[in-house]
Amino acid sequence: MSTKEQQERIELLQGTLDLLILRTLQLGPLHGHAIAKAIEFRSDEVLQVEQGSLYPALHRLIKRNWISVEAGTSENNRRAKFYALTAKGRKQLSVETNKWEKLAAAIAQVLKPARQEER
Amino acid sequence: MTRRKKMLQQLDNDIREHIEHETQDNIDRGMTPEEAHYAALRKFGNVARVKxxxxxxxxxxxxxxxxxxxxxxxxxxxxxxxxxVAAVLAIALGVGINVGIFSVLNGLALRLLPIPRANEILSVNQVLRFRGKGLRYINNNSGYFSWSEYRDYRDHNHVFSGVAAYQPYVEATLAGSNPRSILGAAASCNYFDVLQESPALGRGFGADDCAAAGANAVVVVSDAMWRNQLGADRALIGKAIVLNRVHYTVIGIARPGFTGTEPIPSAFWVPVTMSAVLEPDEKRLANDNMSWLAMLGRLRPQVSPEQVRADLDVIAQRINQQYSGRTTSLSIHTARYLSSPEERQFLIPVSSVILAAFGLVLLIACANVTNLLLARASVRQKEIALRLSLGAGRGRLVRQLLTESLLLSMAGGILGSIIACWSFMRLTGFITSHLPGDFPPISINATPDLHVLFYALLLTFCTGIAFGLVPALQSTRPNLNSSMHGDGAAVGGKRRRRFLLKALVGAQVAVCMVLLMAAGLLLRGLYYAQTVDPGFEIKGVATTLLNLSHQGYDAPRATQFMTRYVEGLSAIPGVTDVARAECAPLAHDFSGDHFTLQGSSEQIPIEYNHVTPSYFSLTGIPIVRGRNFTAAETHDASGVIVTESTARRLWPGQDPLGQTLRETSGHVRTVIGIARDAQVAHLGDSTSNYLYYPFGPEDNARSYVLVRYAASFNDVSNGMRTAALSIDPNLSVDVTRLEDYLEVWRAPSRLVAWLSSTLGGLALLLCSIGVYGMVSYSVSRSVREIGIRLALGADKGAVVRLVLWQSMRPVLIGGIVGIVLCAAVSSVLSSMMFGVGAHDPIAFVAVPCFLLGVALLATLIPARRAMDVDPAVALRCE
Incomplete structure (x- = not known):
């Protein structure tokens, strides 16, 4: 059973990055570097994503048909791959967001009394 | 797969772009380019790991x-x-026999020649067509070449590094204390060089061995002959052996594994130019229009098959110009045993029928395993339903179940193939060494190679899919609700499954019926062959083939010998009649020509024989009209005797006596007598065209001597041998009973009948297991139903009858389908095997009755269990 737990933990971590990517792409298609920048910027640079880990995540999302790829040119006129949300990905984003909010609320609920006790 | 490739193709590029972007951003923030680059790399992380x-x-x-x-x-x-275990054994049996028979066919027709770099050797054959009238002399195989044609191809092609030619199956008499007849080849002098076959001792031929016709009496002997007949004498090189009374100097002894380039091993090789000495009557070297040499070429490096064809076609066109109306199409293949078009034409249909028959047994085995898996699927239904409801995809589950069946088929396939390869190698060795005496010793190398491995893998894979797919699809049919409840509430699913089971059993019975019927037909054919009346008196006749020209006789000496010999034979006590013929009845020795009738240009093929007048009295074939030959008539006489059927066919409604026939050579013959039909040329066939010529002194060089005797065969045969040896002590004389020739005709029927009965037996065994399994399964599944019926007062006999009827229905349907299929197949069989009637009534009645009887037995045993159902127990337990 230990393998299963481990898998779930990895799933959770991956899921978080996946969620962030999906959310970022909701605003429109972006290329890889721009996604990393956007996540950094929107989290007030709190979330320092190791930029490389973006790529396995992107491919995972492509494979699940949550995002699609197309060729395009970046802001400084270079050829780049643009990633865009698919209909399936949009649906998934709302599901994942919902889940995340519930989880965050639940964890907050659990943590609250502990903070009071400390005082 | 392609999507994966497409997505990953530009990953390197994407990553580089990403890092360049980041670097640019960093520079914009005021870093130096170098700093910026390293910062970007740091931020990206481990590039290799990301990839x-x-x-x-x-x-x-x-x-x-x-x-x-x-x-x-x-x-x-x-x-x-x-x-x-049951499934693995069934598959092992099914796959095993298939792989085994394939390894034999592979050894016969797919394996490359046993020589170095055999894949470069091409075999070239020609198919000649004539517009209008054409003449071609043929020795052995119509695809062969004449000596001049061979030299044309050898000297003018640009695609081969060497072209060799040889005349296979040259018979010669090896002198010694016990003279014997051996088979060898007359080969061009580059034969060993082109094949890159260097003799184990001594040398192969050199160019000067072929310098002049009949001048170089040298010989290379095979390893087997060197060991068995020449005492394995290492000092043999340079000494002489005597073939057909001519001394040949042994110059080499072939490598042990090299037995020539034909399936029948060659005992010796002489230069092709010695053909004139070995067989002095045949002027083959000088005849530009005779097919007698097989041709093999070794391909130059980097030459494509198209280039070979184009290059050789040019030469063929040039040769065509010498003959009006002749076109040549070349057939070029990588050289293998039996690779000429003529041989393939026979081999391909025969091996397809054999492979199909063996494949049918595998099919029955597959059906059995499918049945087992279906039965188990009902046990695993809960597990599968649980997994489906937990969200497993159906495709994923099917894949998982298929993996399971592939594992089964792998285990069975590997086990079966190993056993098969081991046992068939020994089996072919056993069969080929126990063929009747008149059969040539064929060498079949049945050891497994890549072809066999590939076939085994393919078969195993297909088997796994074949028996696994239906149960996998069937058991993953999403029907969660009812199966989760656990028992047989899912009536629909169950009914479908039972129908599948019954359909499978029906198919099994059908296939089994086809195999058994084929076996039945073949056994009947064999029985017929054993008891057939050939239409002449075959018993009490001794015969010997005297090939005097092979034994060094010229025409006058041969005539002198034969005159004295016939006198000597008549003096042997117990001998009542002596006759001579060009071909003894049923000796697998045929001559034929095309004839035209007066006032017609149609070419009619007719087989013929040259016989002495006493031939007809000795064989008991009466002359029904006209007259017999006289002793004075020879080849010059214009009279011929035709058979009744021939007369009827050629001159319907007319008096055949006095009618004329024109030979290809232009000679005109007149019919002087009509002989009764008899199966003298082909067993089982007395009605095809046949005619007799009078015997002449030209026939003395090679003829059969027939002796009718009224004493013991041993005494007479000894007398015949002594009589010959008293005239010439160096002769090889082999006396056999005429009826022994029948054995050669029967051996293939016997082998095939034995093979098909074994297959039929296996099929029957597998099939009855299938029927048994189906009935036990359905009885065990309907225990409750039976319980209810019994509780409501049904009597036990009625219950058993119900079970029997339900189970026998698919068997009956399958049986009928099988009979219909077999009626279609049997005409193919009867055209291939002697004595097999396409619609033999006994086979068509006896076999189905037998099969139904066995099926009934297989049904009855489990059906009786239905009788033992105790309604109280049955109703309580479910």
């Missing part, structure tokens, strides 16, 4: 899932060991 992880995204699923499936499959199979 690896991205690759894994695409890789992970199918590989890992496969491994999961395999592990799960092994566990599942280990949990039901009896099913696993």
């Amino acid at each position: 690896e992880q991205t690759h894994e995204v695409w890789m992970i699923t199918w590989l890992e899932q496969l491994w999961q499936d395999v592990r799960f499959g092994v566990r599942a199979l280990r949990r039901s060991p009896s099913l696993t």
Whole structure:
């Protein structure tokens, strides 16, 4: 059973990055570097994503048909791959967001009394 | 797969772009370019690992899932060991016999020649067509070449590094204390060089061995002949052996594994120019219009098959110009045993029928395993329903179940193939060494090679899919609700499954019926062959073939010998009649020509024989009209005797006596007598065209001597041998009973009948297991129904009758389908095997009755269990 737990933990971590990517792409298609920048910027640079880990995540999302790829040119006129949300990905984003909010609320609920006790 | 490739193709590029972007951003923030680059790299992380992880995204699923499936499959199979063992054994049997027979056919027709770099050797054959009238002399094989044609191809092609030619199956008498007849080849002097076959001792031929016709009496002997007949004498090189009374100097002894380039091993090789000495009557070297040399070429490096064809076609066109109306099409193949078009034409249909028959047995075995898996699927229904409801995809589950059946088929396939390869190698060795005496010793190398391995793998894979697909699809049919409830509430699913079971059993019975019917027909054919009346008196006749020209006689000496010999034979006590013929009846020795009738240009093929007047009285074939030959008539006489059927066919409604026939050579013959039909040329065929010529002194060089005797065969045969040896002590004389020739005709029927009965037996065994399994399964599944019926007052006999009827219905339907199929197949069989009637009534009645009887027995045993159902127990337990 230990393998299963481990898998779930990895799933959770991956899921978080996946969620962030999906959310970022909701605003429109972006290329890889721009996604990393956007996540950094929107989290007030709190979330320092190791930029490389973006790529396995992107491919995972492509494979699940949550995002699609197309060729395009970046802001400084270079050829780049643009990633865009698919209909399936949009649906998934709302599901994942919902889940995340519930989880965050639940964890907050659990943590609250502990903070009071400390005082 | 392609999507994966497409996605990963530009990953390197994407990453580089990403880092360049970041670098640019950093420079914009005021870093130096170098700093900016390193900062970007730091921020990106381990590039190699990122690539690896991205690759894994695409890789992970199918590989890992496969491994999961395999592990799960092994566990599942280990949990039901009896099913696993039964299935593996059934598959091993089915795959095993198929791989075995394939390895034999492979050795016969697919394997390359046993020489170095055999894949470069091409065999070239020609198919000649004539517009209008054409003449071609043929020795052995119509695809062969004449000596001048061979030299044309050898000297003018640009695609071969060497072209060799040889005349296969040259018979010669090896002198010694016990003279014997051996088979060898007359080969061009580059034969050993082109094949890159260097003799183990001594040398092969050199160019000067072929310098002049009949001038170089040298010989290379095979390893087997050197060991068995020449005492394995290492000092033999340079000494002489005597073939057909001519001394040949031994210059080489072939490598042990080299037996020539034909399936029948060659005992010796002489230069092709010695053909004039070895067989002095045949002027083959000088005849530009005779097919007698097989041709092999070794391909130059980097030459394509198209180039070979184009190049050789040019030469063929040039040769065509010498003959009006002749076109040549070349058939060029990588050289193998039996690779000429003539041989393939025979081999391909025969081997397809054999492979199909063996494949049918595998099919029956597959159906059995399918039945087992279907039965188990009902046991595993809960597990599968649970997994489906937990969200497993159906495709994924099907894949998992298929992996399981592939594991089963792999285990069975490997086991079966190993046993088959081992046993068939020995079996072919046994059969080829126990063929009747008149059969040439064929060498079949049945050892497995890549072809066999590939065939075994393909077969195993197809088997796994074949028996696994239906149960996998069937048991993953999403029907969660009812199966989760556990018992037989899912009536619909159950009914479908039972129908499948019955359909499978029906198919099994059908296939089994076809195989058994074929076996039945062949056995009947064999019985017919054993008891057939050939239409002449075959018993009490001794015969010997005297090939005097092979033994060094010229025409006058041969005539002198034969005159004295016939006198000597008449003096042997017990001999009542002596006759001579060009071909003895049923000796597998045929002559034929095309004839035209007066006032017609149609070419009619007719087989013929040259016989002495006493031939007809000795064989008991009466002259029904006209007259017999006289002793004075020879080849010059214009009279011929035709058979009744020939007369009827050629001159319907007319008096055949006095009618004329024109030979290809232009000679005109007149019919002087009509002989009764008899199966003298082909067993089982007395009505095809046949005519007799009078015997002449020209026939003395090679003729059969027939002796009718009224004493013991041993005394007479000894007398015949002594009489010959008293005239010439160096002769090889082999006396046999005329009826022994029948054995050669029967041996193939016997082999095929034996083979098909074995197959039929296996099919029957597998099929009855299938029927038995189906009935026990359905009885065990309907225990409750039976319980209710019994409780309501049905009597036990009625219950058994119901079960029997339900089970026998698919058997009956399958049986009828099988009979219909077989009626279609039997005409093919009867055209291939002697004595097989396409619609033999006994086979068509006896076999179905037998099969139904066995099926009934297989049904009855489990059906009786229905009688033992105790209604109280049955109703309580479910």
